[in-house]
Amino acid sequence: MLNIDCPWCGKRHETEFHYGGEAHIARPEDPAKLEDTEWAEFLFMRTNTKGYFAERWLHSHGCRRWFNVIRNTVTHDIVGSYKMGEKPPKLPKRTGDAK
Amino acid sequence: MVKYSIFTIARNALTGHQNWPKQWRSPEPKPEYDVIIIGGGGHGLATAYYLAKEHGVRNIAVLEKGWLGGGNTARNTTIVRSNYLWDESAAIYEKSLQLWEGLSQDINYNVMLSQRGVLNLAHSLGDVREGVRRVNANRLNGVDAEWLDAEGVKNFCPIINISKSARHPVLGATLQRRGGVARHDSVAWGYARAADALGVDIIQNCEVTGIKREGGKVTGVETTRGDIAAKKIGVVAAGHSSVIAEMAGIRLPITSHPLQALVSEPIKPVIDCVVMSGAVHVYVSQSDKGELVMGAGIDSFNSYAQRGSFHVIEHQLGACLELFPIFSRVRMMRTWGGIVDTCPDASPILSRTPVDGLYFNCGWGTGGFKATPGSGWCFAHTLAKEEPHPLNAPFSLSRFESGALIDEHGAAGVAH
Numbered sequence: 001m002l003n004i005d006c007p008w009c010g011k012r013h014e015t016e017f018h019y020g021g022e023a024h025i026a027r028p029e030d031p032a033k034l035e036d037t038e039w040a041e042f043l044f045m046r047t048n049t050k051g052y053f054a055e056r057w058l059h060s061h062g063c064r065r066w067f068n069v070i071r072n073t074v075t076h077d078i079v080g081s082y083k084m085g086e087k088p089p090k091l092p093k094r095t096g097d098a099k
Numbered sequence: 100m101v102k103y104s105i106f107t108i109a110r111n112a113l114t115g116h117q118n119w120p121k122q123w124r125s126p127e128p129k130p131e132y133d134v135i136i137i138g139g140g141g142h143g144l145a146t147a148y149y150l151a152k153e154h155g156v157r158n159i160a161v162l163e164k165g166w167l168g169g170g171n172t173a174r175n176t177t178i179v180r181s182n183y184l185w186d187e188s189a190a191i192y193e194k195s196l197q198l199w200e201g202l203s204q205d206i207n208y209n210v211m212l213s214q215r216g217v218l219n220l221a222h223s224l225g226d227v228r229e230g231v232r233r234v235n236a237n238r239l240n241g242v243d244a245e246w247l248d249a250e251g252v253k254n255f256c257p258i259i260n261i262s263k264s265a266r267h268p269v270l271g272a273t274l275q276r277r278g279g280v281a282r283h284d285s286v287a288w289g290y291a292r293a294a295d296a297l298g299v300d301i302i303q304n305c306e307v308t309g310i311k312r313e314g315g316k317v318t319g320v321e322t323t324r325g326d327i328a329a330k331k332i333g334v335v336a337a338g339h340s341s342v343i344a345e346m347a348g349i350r351l352p353i354t355s356h357p358l359q360a361l362v363s364e365p366i367k368p369v370i371d372c373v374v375m376s377g378a379v380h381v382y383v384s385q386s387d388k389g390e391l392v393m394g395a396g397i398d399s400f401n402s403y404a405q406r407g408s409f410h411v412i413e414h415q416l417g418a419c420l421e422l423f424p425i426f427s428r429v430r431m432m433r434t435w436g437g438i439v440d441t442c443p444d445a446s447p448i449l450s451r452t453p454v455d456g457l458y459f460n461c462g463w464g465t466g467g468f469k470a471t472p473g474s475g476w477c478f479a480h481t482l483a484k485e486e487p488h489p490l491n492a493p494f495s496l497s498r499f500e501s502g503a504l505i506d507e508h509g510a511a512g513v514a515h
Contacts, residue, residue, distance in 0.1 A: 001410055002408065036502075037500055040352075044352035045351065046352060048354050048401065050341075053401060055401065074403050074404055075404070
């Protein structure tokens with residue numbers, strides 16, 4: 001089980017959280033002008049990174065707030081978490097299997 | 100290829116079974132192939148086999164980064180069925196089931212298909228309506244399906260608990276009698292042996308590290324065993340599809356997740372069918388060795404690690420015990436995980452791509468094993484004719500732009 005560091009509540013078990021998938025997917029600023037391919041990109045296409053990955057989590061059984069986590073999808077190591085709207089922390093040099 | 104039969108068994112018995120030939124060769128890669136299949140799991144090997152058998156393509160290589168069938172082919176819970184809701188899915192999964200029914204004879208390899216019947220349980224009024232609807236949809240598509248009420252479920256699977264006081268009581272189930280299980284390793288080995296006999300080069304321990312392109316067309320692959328040229332490339336890499344796609348500059352709507360399964364210690368025969376429940380999240384069958392084989396849903400987070408979190412297993416065993424209190428003292432022996440390539444609409448992608456000569460067969464997610472023969476058959480057609488077969492035309496990558504999604508979350512759901 002992952003131990004996830006909530007920026008508000010501290011380290012808690014994974015069972016307190018819900019997963020929100022890839023982070024930093026910006027909602028289109030002018031949806032009415034979007035082509036079908038751009039909608040597909042926003043709605044469905046995902047980076048699915050092998051290695052260090054920025055992802056969203058929701059502390060559903062705690063503070064009920066969304067935040068971002070950098071986690072390695074090969075080793076499950078969590079590098080750090082940060083609040084929505086903040087810049088991600090620097091990735092470690094050792095990238096392991098990072099792609 | 101030595102044909103397996105009772106006579107070859109008898110002949111080899113006379114020499115103490117010391118002289119069985121290798122089932123397939125381990126050739127060095129040639130400098131060039133007409134078609135390269137990336138991924139030596141069931142789907143990739145089936146693709147190579149049908150390309151050689153149905154379309155006469157002989158200069159084929161299957162590149163596998165590990166060993167044959169060492170990924171999801173050997174990690175699933177071996178359930179075979181075709182009772183999907185929508186016409187498109189019913190057609191391709193039913194094609195697959197029909198191929199399953201003749202597969203052992205076709206490839207001269209016993210895949211131990213056991214059509215013992217698959218129950219999909221309903222635990223709420225919503226489940227009942229959805230189940231009855233699916234039975235009717237299946238019948239309209241020529242797929243065998245029956246609706247059983249709770250008593251009918253109990254008759255079909257006597258150890259199940261249909262008590263009305265259960266937290267999620269069993270109210271009924273869909274039954275596909277032609278569904279069942281098959282031996283997963285045999286599928287990979289059987290297809291490998293049959294493909295090899297038709298001249299397909301199966302190259303293991305050969306990881307693809309790059310896709311070479313010129314003017315928007317593929318020209319070959321870079322691998323850990325050197326560069327290999329190819330006119331066409333079929334990618335059948337399951338959980339690693341996005342990694343290969345990135346090498347070719349393509350984006351996929353796929354996320355990779357761990358899917359865990361487990362087996363118990365072997366016990367005497369106690370359950371002679373497959374029971375699945377999407378609502379309480381578990382599916383169970385019993386292997387020929389006597390182990391209870393169980394699985395449930397994916398771990399929520401993205402991962403390439405072939406392992407998941409323990410609470411997912413705890414949850415599925417809770418569900419299992421509610422359905423089968425008789426299993427409460429059975430010890431679990433082994434758990435493992437595979438990396439599944441889930442798609443937003445729980446349907447696969449068998450498709451051309453924006454890169455000429457590059458084709459993807461992926462997105463089977465949690466339920467690819469049952470589709471192995473049909474997937475290979477359709478993908479072979481797509482590669483040979485350079486256009487999809489009508490069976491897999493709806494499963495194109497462009498459906499995520501057109502919006503023509505094939506939402507099979509109900510039929511795929513947890514039930515694989």
